[in-house]
Amino acid sequence: MVRVDAKANGNSLVQVRDLDKKYQRGSEEIHVLQGLNLDVGAGEFVAFMGPSGSGKTTLLNLLGGLDLPTSGSIKVAGDEITHMSANKLTAWRARHVGFIFQMYNLIPVLTAFQNVELPLLLTRLSKAERRQHVETALAVVGLSDRMKHYPRQLSGGQEQRVAIARAIVADATFLLADEPTGDLDRKSAGEIMDLLERLVHEHAKTLLMVTHDPRAAERAHVVLHLDKGVLVEGGAGGGGEA
Amino acid sequence: MAIPLVYNVRSVRQRWTSSVVAVLGIAGTVGVFVAMLAMARGFKATLVSSGSPRNAIVRRAGADSEMVSAVSLDQLHVIEGAPGVARNGSAPLVSGEVVVIAGFNLKSTGTVANAQVRGVSGKALEIRDNVRVIQGRFFKPGLAELVVGRNAVKSYAGFDLGSTVKFGGGTWTVVGIFDAGGSAFDSEIWCDANVLSQVYKRPQNVFQSVTARLESPAGFSAFKDALTSDPRLSVQVDRETEYYEKQSRGLTTMIRVLGFLVAFVMGIGAVFGALNTMYSAVAERAREIATIRALGFGRSSLIVSFVLEALFIALLGGIVGCVAVLPMNGFTTGTMNWQTFSHVAFAFKVTPGLLGLGIGFALLMGLVGGVPPAVRAVRRPIAVALREL
Known part of the structure; x- marks a missing residue:
């Protein structure tokens, strides 16, 4: 269930109401998001598309608690995140959000294993338990044999798979992907999208993805278009039903 | 975390x-x-390290250092009779000392540097047990003989064993070299106090300091109290370690x-x-x-x-x-x-x-x-x- 009309029944995993985001650039006020509403149910795969500057990444940042809205509310799994203190928001992110970035954002001085282990350092898992989780996550993305490799020793597609493993290792409530295939060749992009689809279908992950790539977007259950700060339903992608 | x-x-x-x-x-x-x-x-x-906790150094009251101090022979005798002074047989281990500064050429630069020449009594080695003669012998009282600290031998030209040195109007013979365990005495030149006073034309009955060996470090307070309360004396008394620390x-x-x-x-x-x-x-x-x-x-x-x-x-x-x-x-x-x-x-x-x-x-x-x-x-x-x- 994905809606943008604020008429969902209240069981949404992600519920956004009247979301506004304004920036001040010099004397100019830029209204990035205007009165945006969104409901996303658990297990959904939503793609956000739109021209550059339409506010896609801003929306993703707001949903991930990386930025605060000017007004409006965002509830994730019942938690209202727009009024949380910085410390609470940090802890909330650790528990609920798995980020996948366009440029992978792996820590270059850490191995694939250590990169994936990072979010688990914020949990109470023992070292042995952490190892087990990391090995499982790397197995899911097909990189069990690259655990000791540093990011520089991996291809772009492999780096992104490590980043996906990092996003899923702590069993986040939902995944946010910002142009996950934007820096990859077509073949690698296809493999990454296969993997993301698999996470949604086989592991019941909820995935919200920003993309410019129509081929990536068509894997989503729903494609939403952002235009001038307003969300417009763009219909179902090829990945499932809206 | x-x-x-x-x-x-x-x-x-x-x-x-x-x-x-x-x-x-x-x-x-x-x-x-x-x-x-x-x-x-x-x-x-x-x-x-030049000082010993068993030694006390006596100077004129108000004198910061030996250089500006004076202690008469009469006062020396009073000090010898003070309580707590160690004795070798009946002889009190007390050394009236005279200190002069003399210029000698440094081996390293050839320039003149001041050395401290200390006139001591024949009992000096008994009083300062950290000093021992490592070459030659100790000076004989009444003779113009020098025993030289090992650092002084290294630092100044002309102080090899057996050589003669002229200073203060006298001619001296180096008869020994001593090791003072890395203390300041290693940089000094020692000789008989009376001979040094004569050469420098100083009064024979005046010293600059008196160093006394005590029976034990604990005897210092009694020794000091006795001297500072004696009306015949106007002296200040320090443990030798404290004096050198100052x-x-x-x-x-x-x-x-x-x-x-x-x-x-x-x-x-x-x-x-x-x-x-x-x-x-x-x-x-x-x-x-x-x-x-x-x-x-x-x-x-x-x-x-x-x-x-x-x-x-x-x-x-x-x-x-x-x-x-x-x-x-x-x-x-x-x-x-x-x-x-x-x-x-x-x-x-x-x-x-x-x-x-x-x-x-x-x-x-x-x-x-x-x-x-x-x-x-x-x-x-x-x-x-x-x-x-």
């Missing part, structure tokens, strides 16, 4: 050029700091102040080096930092992480600085003792305490250089930093 230390260690290694610059800056500062303090420590140790105070304070001042100025430079390294580390890793924060690590974790990184660099610098200064331990040099206006040879003393102080100073520089960049690292909005290239 803390960010793993391996992240910081490897980051330092990855940016090794700027890290090395910061490490060397801190190492240089710590090296100079420890070397200056080792010099002060060595000078103080040399003077303090003698060292002026110069050690000056060296220490100079050391701290130089270290402070160099420290500012080193802190700027650390700041520069850490600021560039923070700038280069803006997106990394934002990613770590996005994953859920709090600001305090990141601040601790970056401060630890700065401290790690500082620790490396501290260790390098300390290791570099270690070979100076025991290195002998000389300086003018301002209390006696004479040349004193002393050895640098690099102690574990000083090395610890050097490491502490390095860590302080790391802390000062690490906190502002660490704070800057977490103040940048995550959403903005994530867009950085």
Whole structure:
């Protein structure tokens, strides 16, 4: 269930109401998001598309608690995140959000294993338990044999798979992907999208993805278009039903 | 939860050029700091080791040093009869001493430096058990003979065993060389007090100080009380160790102040080096930092992480600085003792305490250089930093 009309029944995993985001650039006020509403149910795969500057990444940042809205509310799994203190928001992110970035954002001085282990350092898992989780996550993305490799020793597609493993290792409530295939060749992009689809279908992950790539977007259950700060339903992608 | 230390260690290694610059800056500062303090420590140790806790030195009341003191023969006899004075048979172990300054050519530079010539009694070796003749013999009372401290032999030209030396209008023969265990006496030249007074045309019944051997260190109070309350005397009495400690105070304070001042100025430079390294580390890793924060690590974790990184660099610098200064331990040099206006040879003393102080100073520089960049690292909005290239 994905809606943008604020008429969902209240069981949404992600519920956004009247979301506004304004920036001040010099004397100019830029209204990035205007009165945006969104409901996303658990297990959904939503793609956000739109021209550059339409506010896609801003929306993703707001949903991930990386930025605060000017007004409006965002509830994730019942938690209202727009009024949380910085410390609470940090802890909330650790528990609920798995980020996948366009440029992978792996820590270059850490191995694939250590990169994936990072979010688990914020949990109470023992070292042995952490190892087990990391090995499982790397197995899911097909990189069990690259655990000791540093990011520089991996291809772009492999780096992104490590980043996906990092996003899923702590069993986040939902995944946010910002142009996950934007820096990859077509073949690698296809493999990454296969993997993301698999996470949604086989592991019941909820995935919200920003993309410019129509081929990536068509894997989503729903494609939403952002235009001038307003969300417009763009219909179902090829990945499932809206 | 803390960010793993391996992240910081490897980051330092990855940016090794700027890290090395910061490490060397801190190492240089710590090296100079420890070397200056080792010099002060060595000078103080040399003077303090000259004294024995069983010895008391008596001077005219108000005289800061032997140079400006006078004790008459009558007063010497009173001191000999004071309670607590050790005796060899019936003879009290008391030495009336005369001190003069004479100029001799330094072997190293050929320039003239002042040496302290001490006229002592024949009992001097019994009173100062840290002094022993290692070559030749002790002087014979009444003869113009010299026994020379081993550092004086090394420092001044013409003091080899058997040679003759002219000073003060007299001609002297070097009959012995003594070892005073690295104390200031090693830089002195000893002779018979009466002969020295005669040569320098000083009154025969006046000494500059009297050194008394006590039966035990505990007997000092009774000895001092007896002398200071005796109406025939107007003297001040110090334990010999305390006297030499006071003698060292002026110069050690000056060296220490100079050391701290130089270290402070160099420290500012080193802190700027650390700041520069850490600021560039923070700038280069803006997106990394934002990613770590996005994953859920709090600001305090990141601040601790970056401060630890700065401290790690500082620790490396501290260790390098300390290791570099270690070979100076025991290195002998000389300086003018301002209390006696004479040349004193002393050895640098690099102690574990000083090395610890050097490491502490390095860590302080790391802390000062690490906190502002660490704070800057977490103040940048995550959403903005994530867009950085």
